[in-house]
Amino acid sequence: xxxxxxxxxxxxxxxxxxxxxxxxxxxxxxxxxxxxxxxxxxxxxxxxxxxxxxxxxxxxxxxxxxxxxxxxxxxxxxxxxxxxxxxxxxxxxxxxxxxxxxxxxxxxxxxxxxxxxxxxxxxxxxxxxxxxxxxxxxxxxxxxxxxxxxxxxxxxxxxxxxxxxxxxxxxxxxxxxxxxxxxxxxxxxxxxxxxxxxxxxxxxxxxxxxxxxxxxxxxxxxxxxxxxxxxxxxxx
Numbered sequence: 071x072x073x074x075x076x077x078x079x080x081x082x083x084x085x086x087x088x089x090x091x092x093x094x095x096x097x098x099x100x101x102x103x104x105x106x107x108x109x110x111x112x113x114x115x116x117x118x119x120x121x122x123x124x125x126x127x128x129x130x131x132x133x134x135x136x137x138x139x140x141x142x143x144x145x146x147x148x149x150x151x152x153x154x155x156x157x158x159x160x161x162x163x164x165x166x167x168x169x170x171x172x173x174x175x176x177x178x179x180x181x182x183x184x185x186x187x188x189x190x191x192x193x194x195x196x197x198x199x200x201x202x203x204x205x206x207x208x209x210x211x212x213x214x215x216x217x218x219x220x221x222x223x224x225x226x227x228x229x230x231x232x233x234x235x236x237x238x239x240x241x242x243x244x245x246x247x248x249x250x251x252x253x254x255x256x257x258x259x260x261x262x263x264x265x266x267x268x269x270x271x272x273x274x275x276x277x278x279x280x281x282x283x284x285x286x287x288x289x290x291x292x293x294x295x296x297x298x299x300x301x302x303x304x305x306x
Contacts, residue, residue: 132225139221140214142185149181150190154207154215161204163196172249179203190214 099112106115130144137147152170156162164182168175182205185191190211196202207215233241 128229132229136218136222136225139218142188142190142214146181146185149178150185150207150211150215153182153191153205154212157204157206161192161194161196161206163202163204167205185211 099107099110101107101112101115106112108114133144133147137144140147140150142150148171149167152167153162156166156170164175164178167182168178171178182191182193186193190208192206192208193203194206196204230238
């Protein structure tokens with residue numbers, strides 16, 4: 071056997087060992103609660119997480135289209151629909167909209183101001199609190215929403231039509247519970263980031279999640295805003 075043959079054999083043997091080591095790796099469980107595991111495996115949990123990522127991305131895509139059809143950003147579309155649902159006969163205050171969308175009052179105030187300047191929302195002083203503002207969708211804003219209402223219904227029916235009444239209620243309850251529990255997860259991440267690591271203090275992310283349990287959402291500066299709140303810099 072030549073020297074080159076020996077070197078090639080050693081190289082092949084080393085590559086085989088590396089491949090064996092890689093194939094032997096078993097991902098540690100990513101959850102520990104028994105309810106989230108089946109026979110000690112988190113496989114179904116991992117599938118759920120990936121499905122949720124896919125759903126979130128596709129919902130963002132849907133909102134992008136709706137917003138673009140109306141000539142506004144996706145977050146502004148969500149804001150207008152929320153106001154339309156909540157305004158009643160007198161309008162809805164900024165804090166109530168922020169709580170419904172799980173965002174800061176500052177964000178709602180900023181984006182509603184942009185929409186008001188375009189004539190899509192109206193703002194008036196609250197008769198109960200002269201410092202407060204009541205928001206409502208203007209006639210021009212209603213026309214924008216009405217103009218794509220057929221497409222909105224069709225897309226939502228296609229997206230969620232696979233659910234029957236029972237599964238729809240179950241998904242709604244599960245989503246509401248995850249909104250609550252995800253608040254605790256974000257708070258844990260913030261606390262962990264502030265702990266010293268290897269003798270140095272980790273820089274804290276400026277992320278503060280508004281809990282649905284809070285009566286009034288605190289002001290926050292988010293480095294990582296929710297998916298729906300991204301891309302707010304559409305042409306105004």
